[in-house]
Amino acid sequence: xxxxxxxxxxxxxxxxxxxxxxxxxxxxxxxxxxxxxxxxxxxxxxxxxxxxxxxxxxxxxxxxxxxxxxxxxxxxxxxxxxxxxxxxxxxxxxxxxxxxxxxxxxxxxxxxxxxxxxxxxxxxxxxxxxxxxxxxxxxxxxxxxxxxxxxxxxxxxxxxxxxxxxxxxxxxxxxxxxxxxxxxxxxxxxxxxxxxxxxxxxxxxxxxxxxxxxxxxxxxxxxxxxxxxxxxxxxxxxxxxxxxxxxxxxxxxxxxxxxxxxxxxxxxxxxxxxxxxxxxxxxxxxxxxxxxxxxxxxxxxxxxxxxxxxxxxxxxxxxxxxxxxxxxxxxxx
Numbered sequence: 002x003x004x005x006x007x008x009x010x011x012x013x014x015x016x017x018x019x020x021x022x023x024x025x026x027x028x029x030x031x032x033x034x035x036x037x038x039x040x041x042x043x044x045x046x047x048x049x050x051x052x053x054x055x056x057x058x059x060x061x062x063x064x065x066x067x068x069x070x071x072x073x074x075x076x077x078x079x080x081x082x083x084x085x086x087x088x089x090x091x092x093x094x095x096x097x098x099x100x101x102x103x104x105x106x107x108x109x110x111x112x113x114x115x116x117x118x119x120x121x122x123x124x125x126x127x128x129x130x131x132x133x134x135x136x137x138x139x140x141x142x143x144x145x146x147x148x149x150x151x152x153x154x155x156x157x158x159x160x161x162x163x164x165x166x167x168x169x170x171x172x173x174x175x176x177x178x179x180x181x182x183x184x185x186x187x188x189x190x191x192x193x194x195x196x197x198x199x200x201x202x203x204x205x206x207x208x209x210x211x212x213x214x215x216x217x218x219x220x221x222x223x224x225x226x227x228x229x230x231x232x233x234x235x236x237x238x239x240x241x242x243x244x245x246x247x248x249x250x251x252x253x254x255x256x257x258x259x260x261x262x263x264x265x266x267x268x269x270x271x272x273x274x275x276x277x278x279x280x281x282x283x284x285x286x287x288x289x290x291x292x293x294x295x296x297x298x299x300x301x302x303x304x305x306x307x308x309x310x311x312x313x314x315x316x317x318x319x320x321x322x323x324x325x326x327x328x329x330x331x332x333x334x
Contacts (some may be wrong), residue, residue, distance in 0.1 A: 038159035063191035073252035075289020078263025096155035100129025106166035126250035185311020189257035261318025
């Protein structure tokens with residue numbers, strides 16, 4: 002049965018991407034969508050038609066952005082849960098989200114419009130993570146508990162900075178822009194240049210984590226066991242956490258805060274393919290992309306207005322995780 006689940010997970014991502022191109026307020030027959038994609042692949046996109054522009058410049062980049070962000074959050078969440086031996090760890094524990102949120106708030110409220118919000122958010126997210134690493138290394142030599150507690154401290158600090166930025170924002174419009182960014186929206190990253198930049202970070206870093214998943218499996222055994230197998234647990238944990246942090250920072254800086262994906266998807270994968278971290282990390286790559294693509298489809302289809310996907314993933318994630326936690330005991334024994 003596990004082999005069937007693995008096949009379904011792998012093929013679910015391309016299937017979800019193709020089916021999502023049929024969804025939208027402007028009705029386009031599926032045959033027409035496929036014809037547009039085929040023409041684009043053979044370098045004859047025929048952009049004169051409204052349908053082609055909608056598919057190639059709105060739906061396709063948005064769907065690809067959702068897939069990339071879902072991949073980033075889920076594979077980083079699975080990797081962190083593995084190396085820190087805690088299934089309730091999420092990518093946001095490292096201070097990345099609050100760092101990106103503070104950077105975006107500063108850019109939206111106080112900086113000139115020609116400075117990209119994504120760039121500032123990316124920089125502050127990385128700065129927040131570096132502060133976490135510095136505190137964890139200075140206090141606990143990079144141990145698991147020091148990383149987690151340092152992340153909590155930095156999250157609190159940057160969250161306070163975010164509240165201060167919202168309070169000091171000069172106009173109500175800028176406060177509204179900050180609040181909307183914090184809700185999370187795939188559409189913010191739904192442009193081809195954004196897709197290219199995210200791809201150049203997310204895909205190579207994801208490949209690194211997938212190729213090194215057996216090393217992460219060793220780290221999940223504990224520091225003493227890892228050393229006996231020839232690993233350097235502190236150095237390797239910090240390295241792989243840095244890779245996961247870079248992936249998360251890239252996703253969050255472009256799309257805002259999209260919660261629960263990095264926490265929820267690895268749990269679903271464990272119930273489907275088992276608790277071996279090598280399998281969980283591999284298949285979280287595919288299922289994470291599928292999950293967020295389908296969530297974005299739902300956000301576009303529920304009402305006439307597009308619901309910010311961060312709200313929807315939270316509404317979906319909480320009850321699903323409660324159900325999974327009731328069933329996940331076997332996977333973690």
